[in-house]
Amino acid sequence: MSHRYTRTITAFIAVCLLLAVVPLGAQQRPDALELYRAGQYAQAVDVCLQELQDRGTDQSKLRMDSFSVLGWSYLRLSQYENALTYARQARNEVRYDIRIVEIEAEALFYLGRNLEALTLFEEYVSLSPTGERIDTVYYFMGEIFLRLAEYRHADIAFSTALHHSPEIARWWASPQGGRTLELQVGHTSPLTMRACRCPSVGSGWHLTARWREWLRRSAST
Numbered sequence: 052m053s054h055r056y057t058r059t060i061t062a063f064i065a066v067c068l069l070l071a072v073v074p075l076g077a078q079q080r081p082d083a084l085e086l087y088r089a090g091q092y093a094q095a096v097d098v099c100l101q102e103l104q105d106r107g108t109d110q111s112k113l114r115m116d117s118f119s120v121l122g123w124s125y126l127r128l129s130q131y132e133n134a135l136t137y138a139r140q141a142r143n144e145v146r147y148d149i150r151i152v153e154i155e156a157e158a159l160f161y162l163g164r165n166l167e168a169l170t171l172f173e174e175y176v177s178l179s180p181t182g183e184r185i186d187t188v189y190y191f192m193g194e195i196f197l198r199l200a201e202y203r204h205a206d207i208a209f210s211t212a213l214h215h216s217p218e219i220a221r222w223w224a225s226p227q228g229g230r231t232l233e234l235q236v237g238h239t240s241p242l243t244m245r246a247c248r249c250p251s252v253g254s255g256w257h258l259t260a261r262w263r264e265w266l267r268r269s270a271s272t
Contacts, residue, residue, distance in 0.1 A: 080098065080101070081094065081098050082098075083095045083099045083102065083117065083121075083124075084116075086098060087123055092125075092127045092128050093124075093128065095121075096121060096124045096125065099117045099118070099120050099121035099124065103117050103118070103121070108144060111145055114144065115141060115144075115145055115148050115150070115151065118137060118138070118140070118141035118148075118151060119141075119148075119151065119154070121137050122134050122138050122141075122150075122154035122158075125137070125158075126154065126157055126158065131158045134154055134155075134158040135155060135158040135162065138151050138154045138155035138158060139155060142155065147178055149178050149179045152174055152175045152178065153171075153172075153175050153184055153187075153188060156168045156171035156174075156175065156188075157191065159171065160191050160194070160195065165199060168191070168195060169192060172191055172192050172195075173192070175188050176188060176189075181215075185215050186212045186216035187212075189208050189209070189211045189212035189215065190208070190209070190212045192208040193205045193208035193209040193212060196208055
């Protein structure tokens with residue numbers, strides 16, 4: 052047997068042994084957040100579930116990252132029970148991660164469990180008054196108050212959402228939970244906004260001063 056052949060066999064065996072001891076978790080895995088951002092929610096779910104299997108409870112930060120993307124993906128897939136189940140599992144590990152609090156609240160909202168959802172949205176506000184999704188949180192609170200026919204509270208919640216994010220007006224074009232009101236402002240395109248129908252103004256539509264201010268500023272830009 053030639054020395055060259057011997058070296059080839061030895062190198063081959065060494066490579067095989069190296070591959071055998073490389074942990075599966077160290078191999079390249081798709082990035083769950085990138086899959087989520089690309090709209091591949093089912094694939095993101097699969098990656099997150101595998102990550103949660105591979106990551107021990109001593110890796111709490113990484114596990115919360117996985118739970119967060121998992122919850123967002125389930126919400127996008129309209130799998131609200133799954134989103135709720137894993138959000139609660141996550142909160143058993145880390146109680147006050149605001150991402151998980153918001154996911155649990157949103158899942159409850161879509162399941163029609165209004166008071167439970169409202170309690171959690173209020174908890175988010177308490178934990179992070181200027182959090183990344185504070186505008187969305189106030190929007191959902193406004194929707195819940197509409198469901199409960201608490202129109203004044205709904206008005207305040209929507210106005211607060213608008214304060215945190217003027218672009219929130221696009222959400223009010225949703226067909227869910229009420230009619231839409233189209234307003235022609237100057238020479239701009241019609242702006243469609245969701246309005247709160249209040250008994251105090253009869254059959255009319257009530258717009259708060261802040262909503263009107265937003266319309267004026269939008270028309271001037």
